Amino acid sequence: MDGDSPRDTIPTNLRLLMVLEEVAKAGVPVTPTEVNAALELPKPTIHRLFATLEEEGFLQRDMDGRTYSPGPRVRTLAGGILSSLRIRTARQAILKRLSKEIGETCNIALPDRDAMIYLERVETEWPLRIQLPQGTRVPFHCTASGKMYLSSLASNHFRRFINASDLTQHTPNSISDPATLRREINQVRQQGYALDREEFMTDMIALAVPILDTNERLMATLSFHAPRQRFDIDKALTYIDALREASQELSLLVKTPLDDSGS
Numbered sequence: 246m247d248g249d250s251p252r253d254t255i256p257t258n259l260r261l262l263m264v265l266e267e268v269a270k271a272g273v274p275v276t277p278t279e280v281n282a283a284l285e286l287p288k289p290t291i292h293r294l295f296a297t298l299e300e301e302g303f304l305q306r307d308m309d310g311r312t313y314s315p316g317p318r319v320r321t322l323a324g325g326i327l328s329s330l331r332i333r334t335a336r337q338a339i340l341k342r343l344s345k346e347i348g349e350t351c352n353i354a355l356p357d358r359d360a361m362i363y364l365e366r367v368e369t370e371w372p373l374r375i376q377l378p379q380g381t382r383v384p385f386h387c388t389a390s391g392k393m394y395l396s397s398l399a400s401n402h403f404r405r406f407i408n409a410s411d412l413t414q415h416t417p418n419s420i421s422d423p424a425t426l427r428r429e430i431n432q433v434r435q436q437g438y439a440l441d442r443e444e445f446m447t448d449m450i451a452l453a454v455p456i457l458d459t460n461e462r463l464m465a466t467l468s469f470h471a472p473r474q475r476f477d478i479d480k481a482l483t484y485i486d487a488l489r490e491a492s493q494e495l496s497l498l499v500k501t502p503l504d505d506s507g508s
Contacts, residue, residue: 274312387444389453390466396433396461
């Protein structure tokens, strides 16, 4: 069969990109065989490509030893693309408008292997503010953005997270019981937003909604956080519509190319 398939003529460097493209499309850890259902490469070739990408840090093997997900170099690449100057300018304008409306610090966070990473933020003008600068890594289980991400996981992948995580107690309000966290994440799935009720930092609350990619999957989260001296949960929820409207605008920045015409 060698030479019969048009895929056999694709240059090796393009094959590597196509593997990464299929892994990204899947949105969940996948096996080489699952990826090859779309690429139709010889079996030794697909396994060799996966081995190369894993060795170079573009893919990483999941906990089951069979499936793969994006590695640190792909996540760095994705963050760099999202931070490109023109997209960032538009994104900052949306965040600034939202922060002015709410009066508090607004953040965009990306899911990484074991934490959410703050990609972008616009600070409140209040002198009393919570310092979580760009690049800060925060846990999944006790932050609004992290719980929003956990709610997007398939049930089997969420179960793996529960089994592997120690659910560290950061404050007296942190959820450290797996059954309680399961109930919380189920509620987040139903309501479409997530709350941090002083679970990561004492006297801080937060509200998060998803930013979706072209496949309508969670790509990042949009959130704001505020000290309890100025906000309670009921007040935070009055801004849910504003947060969702801004998240839709942010989603469109990725789904729709920016106009290059200069008009």
